[in-house]
């Protein structure tokens with residue numbers, strides 16, 4: 007009876023992939039997958055080859071293990087070695103070894119008791135003296151001092167005994183066992199000396215008790231900075247180290263600390279008496295002032311004399327604050343007697359001012375002082391008002407930021423920033439928000455290095471934490487695979503799914519299935535499979551583009567009578583790009599005259615080689631009508647799941663993906679979700695895209711019955727959300743409803759939603775070139791440039807393929823995700839978005855939906871009409887020379903509604919401008935049925951009967967092309983302009 011390779015692998019206790027290799031080595035061909043079947047003879051042949059290989063293994067394996075383990079593991083468990091040699095012969099351990107297989111060899115090492123390991127390590131080391139030991143006899147001083155100190159420590163406090171063994175280590179000149187804990191104390195006699203000195207000096211001659219966390223001891227033992235500085239200080243201060251530790255304690259109990267040299271600071275200036283003559287030279291009178299009396303002014307020297315006399319009168323007052331003699335003190339307003347109010351107050355204030363004591367004046371002031379203060383006032387004010395932080399060269403900016411926060415962060419004066427912005431034609435105020443570009447511009451202008459720092463939101467904090475939380479190996483349990491059906495229209499996807507559900511649904515319950523349910527979980531032999539029914543590969547890839555790759559296995563449905571059709575090709579591309587295992591259901595096998603081999607040949611041409619032909623793709627012949635092969639399909643899916651070991655942790659809070667949602671009149675929002683990990687329960691607080699809420703109810707999507715919880719891989723219908731989330735939005739369970747509300751609210755912002763779904767600027771030729779040049783692609787592997795190619799004919803595709811195959815660059819791998827004939831579709835744009843691909847169109851144009859999505863998501867669509875230009879672009883991009891000489895600027899599109907032929911004038915196309923505008927002097931690209939048929943200059947552009955410069959969107963116009971009269975109704979006219987762009991040389 008035939009046996010599958012994975013079943014034989016189980017029987018022989020081998021890894022399935024290893025066994026596939028062994029089968030090949032045994033000379034059996036056409037068995038490329040673990041699901042391939044072996045006949046009895048073939049199975050026996052494999053068993054024989056394994057047993058012959060294992061004959062040599064028991065000799066080699068134990069010997070190798072024994073020699074390896076003998077020196078360090080004399081008591082290695084014999085049982086483990088036996089298992090290793092008998093169950094896992096070395097000869098058959100090829101391929102990827104399982105972790106549990108390698109465990110027996112490692113286990114004895116990790117489990118071995120510590121003493122067994124220590125003994126052999128210590129013994130050989132004994133004869134070797136520690137490195138510091140030879141130095142010790144030549145510097146005996148420290149040992150003597152430490153010896154004297156340590157007994158004091160022991161008697162001082164019992165806890166000190168812990169450190170006692172260290173003392174002999176430092177003291178003993180004899181060789182000691184290496185590896186002992188004493189080693190750190192030994193390196194230099196100086197260290198021991200420092201420890202002793204430090205201990206002595208810090209305890210006034212007594213060793214400080216050995217309390218945990220005692221800084222002095224720790225630093226002393228580790229030679230910390232403080233210790234060194236003290237040591238240096240002592241050296242500088244005379245530094246003789248007494249031979250006797252007791253003396254040391256006597257002589258310098260605290261002296262060392264006191265003697266530690268402070269940084270040489272300038273001696274404080276002698277206080278300047280405010281009344282002393284020494285102040286006078288400070289008054290630098292200008293010539294004008296001195297000669298002022300000649301011009302009718304009051305002679306300043308006379309005034310100075312008067313003021314001086316007045317100051318002497320106030321001397322007594324100065325003496326009140328005599329303790330601050332020599333300093334100037336500002337009298338606090340509270341200390342002064344309050345001034346009188348009204349006229350009397352004004353008079354007294356005037357009088358006080360006349361005395362020179364008004365307002366916040368300097369006590370003991372004189373005109374000398376006032377003059378001094380006045381002269382310096384402007385300078386002081388300048389100094390005082392310049393509160394800006396010192397200018398920084400490197401700035402960290404948290405976006406969004408205002409002009410004010412930019413100035414504060416960078417230390418640049420507000421006026422400088424404003425001036426720069428005004429110079430750039432930006433009129434903004436200090437509270438205006440700056441975007442990154444503006445911030446960078448200013449930084450460049452001002453010569454500051456700027457570093458963008460995005461503000462951390464609750465989303466980053468909580469959701470990222472949930473997403474990155476790794477489950478331990480013990481918490482993981484097998485989960486049902488999530489399977490998606492893909493394929494050409496009418497090839498039988500729905501029928502297959504219906505059949506699979508029907509055979510597993512309890513009789514009579516199938517009627518409960520609603521039309522809207524898109525995910526089902528069925529069971530076979532106690533093992534589950536979850537089917538997600540996405541309406542076509544665009545939806546499948548769209549989920550991926552939104553960062554929600556729920557699919558584990560893709561089932562490609564191909565009708566045996568039709569074979570591979572255009573949508574099948576697309577589906578293959580999408581499934582391959584998703585990098586999930588593909589199982590082919592060769593459906594409608596019940597139809598007469600179908601040729602399965604023909605389809606298998608087609609599949610091989612598309613890179614899906616059947617396992618029975620030596621490839622690794624399982625092909626199951628099915629019929630949704632008769633039920634043929636349905637069990638085998640289910641079993642194959644379960645086996646693929648088993649091989650891939652899909653697992654999840656049901657004990658964590660749930661996370662997953664929303665498949666679709668709708669607003670019900672009575673139930674509120676009903677969302678269909680798939681739990682990917684954890685368990686979702688009624689009452690949980692969830693946030694899903696812009697929606698949040700508490701789970702009010704959960705229902706089984708297949709039976710419609712209410713359930714209280716849903717584990718990994720379970721699809722559920724959920725109520726309780728406040729608003730319908732989008733298909734592909736991820737959901738997470740949070741602890742706090744306010745957090746869920748905040749996160750959901752922040753996602754309403756479109757940019758936040760886009761970042762959540764992973765929609766960012768896509769790869770373009772230019773960006774790829776920059777990344778390549780910057781070394782930010784690929785790492786150690788070759789950088790991959792994903793391409794989607796659409797061409798007008800199969801011949802063009804083949805020619806492009808041939809050209810691309812010539813590229814063999816060591817750093818770049820061209821990866822064609824999809825190549826097909828026809829215009830660029832929405833599916834291409836979705837695939838490009840999900841896979842960071844560039845779309846290359848050869849003589850084809852994108853349809854409206856594809857164009858819109860490309861605009862929206864920044865997907866690069868490059869169009870060519872000459873193959874060598876396409877290959878030149880790729881070559882130049884790879885070589886870092888891609889700088890377009892001319893850039894095509896798309897202006898607008900018009901649809902030809904009617905055609906008029908006027909004799910002697912030619913053909914006039916009556917058009918409707920559907921997008922952008924048609925501009926005089928532009929060029930027009932004419933497309934028919936999605937293919938470009940030519941490009942011509944615009945000759946005439948008219949509205950009604952008038953020549954016009956431009957016709958905007960939504961208007962009608964008449965267009966005549968130069969050199970082309972064969973315009974037809976429904977042709978698409980695309981207006982564009984070519985801009986010259988200077989090519990930069992390397």
Ligand SMILES: Nc1nc2c(ncn2[C@@H]2O[C@H](COP(=O)(O)OP(=O)(O)OP(=O)(O)O)[C@@H](O)[C@H]2O)c(=O)[nH]1
Nearest residue numbers: 494495496497498499500501593594595629630631
């Ligand atoms: N003879 C035969 N007919 C089948 C089989 N499977 C499906 N059909 C028929 O093929 C037609 C299309 O089947 P669907 O299941 O709707 O195909 P589909 O791929 O889901 O089609 P779309 O949902 O439109 O993409 C139906 O008329 C089915 O009865 C089969 O195994 N044998």
